[in-house]
Amino acid sequence: MANRFVLNKISYHGKGAINHIVEEVKGRELKKAFVCSDPDLIKFNVTKKVTDLLEKFGFEYEIYSEIKANPTIENVQTGVEAFKKSEADYIIAIGGGSSIDTAKAIGIIATNPEFADVRSLEGVAPTKNDAVFTIAVPTTAGTAAEVTINYVITDVEKNRKFVCVDPHDIPLIAVIDPDMMSSMPKGLTAATGMDALTHAIEGYITKGAWELSDMFHLKAIELISKSLRGAVENTTEGREGMALGQYVAGMGFSNVGLGIVHSMAHPLGAFYDTPHGIANAIILPTVMEYNAESTGEKYREIARAMGVKNVDNMTQKEYREAAVNAVKKLSKDVGIASNLIGIVKEEDILALAQSAFDDACRPGNPKDTSVEEIAALYRELLK
Known part of the structure; x- marks a missing residue:
């Protein structure tokens, strides 16, 4: 095909x-x-x-x-x-x-x-x-x-x-x-920048990914990782790098799809009007951990693109952890919260999980999932 x-x-x-x-x-x-x-x-x-x-x-x-x-x-x-x-x-x-x-x-x-x-x-x-x-x-x-x-x-x-x-x-x-x-406030710059990183990472590991899309996504991860901190501080180099990085990520994911980070983020916007970039940024590391076993060697390349050193000397477990930790550090550095406490209500979790499962982004996730597993991921983010 x-x-x-x-x-x-x-x-x-x-x-x-x-x-x-x-x-x-x-x-x-x-x-x-x-x-x-x-x-x-x-x-x-x-x-x-x-x-x-x-x-x-x-x-x-x-x-x-x-x-x-x-x-x-x-x-x-x-x-x-x-x-x-x-x-x-x-x-x-x-x-x-x-x-x-x-x-x-x-x-x-x-x-x-x-x-x-x-x-x-x-x-x-x-x-x-x-x-x-x-x-x-x-x-x-x-x-x-x-x-x-x-x-x-x-x-x-x-x-x-x-x-x-x-x-x-x-x-x-x-x-x-x-x-x-250039007039974007720091919080919006951080949130939208992490949205772009989510696009690049999800697009790179989605079921529909292939060599052409991989090329765009890895370059986008590199550009965003280098540029987002500077963009938040409104440096010229940071703004220029993010402008290009987010576009390059879009070139890829638009053609191959995304995964359950996005399908879980969408209901948060509908239920609570949570800004989309913030929802993605909070959810991304937890879902990366969940998906790791279904990504082959790709987390090694994510870690490398994010500037992690000596990835070729790491075990699979080590480079997968390194990739997730690099995402967590970038998110923390630009001021994004690490959990959904104060956003998600326990009584809404099953409805959120069903909506996420029904979302058009879910089938692209590298690991097959269920309503129950998505609900468990939401609960994990409330700890």
Whole structure:
């Protein structure tokens, strides 16, 4: 069976990359942008860095900002209606996963109206048409939503998140400019950075992994491990390294899937509105320990990519422990909690475990699991 790989048609990287938006809009003779961005980015003038460019060159735009940190079905439905009324002919998504995921869903429904029921997009939906032409501009170094074929929506009514996987939703253009990430506070930088590391590690050990995806994931682990501490301190080198590292991780995991770190993190966002990166960061080391026996020699390469010395002289048990410990140390260094105490309620564990088991990321986990084993992992994280 052949392996498929889907990436952006064009991506721009580095300081000042947002300036290339102008040439893309001009060259394609686009008329009006529907700008998706969340309220905080607008409040703190991050979105303005792009809209100022549009204004400078006389490009028309309309802003849509009814977007929550964990975007909801209602956010998407309201956005679809706003897009239709705007008469825009393209989308610019500015933000983290929240804004870009919302834009993906809006763009898909706008060109595939038979999927107006947002829930119908869950899993691998048989859409026929590419989404509205989209330029994605990430402001966080974590989700890599700008290069993935996935997006996640919260169903408030059913108290759950669901994952949509669709090659038609990928933004045609991604603009990864570290200057757009420079205003991220330390906590958000740490959380989104650990989300990116989770993508790289889960993508590397998932059942769908192969040589091409491994290449991306190992480089991403190396870049993130070198850069995240600096990014949290807002150094130029740290920001640039994280901007690239999270994108490279996205190039890989988008095409091979993830595992139960993500499937366990998703219900925490639905139940408690826990930030996705924090949930992943807390869960990752415990699930790495759980999965270790099903990963062959891969933890040795994870440890090596994270800067652990002398891994070739270690036993399998030693290099597996070294990989997990390197993740724990990085997480601690950037200020992430080590457990779910104060987040998860004991009485919710079975419901959380069932939701995690039903999640689209779970089948990719390298070790087959069960609702009961996932519940035990949640309980382990309450100690």
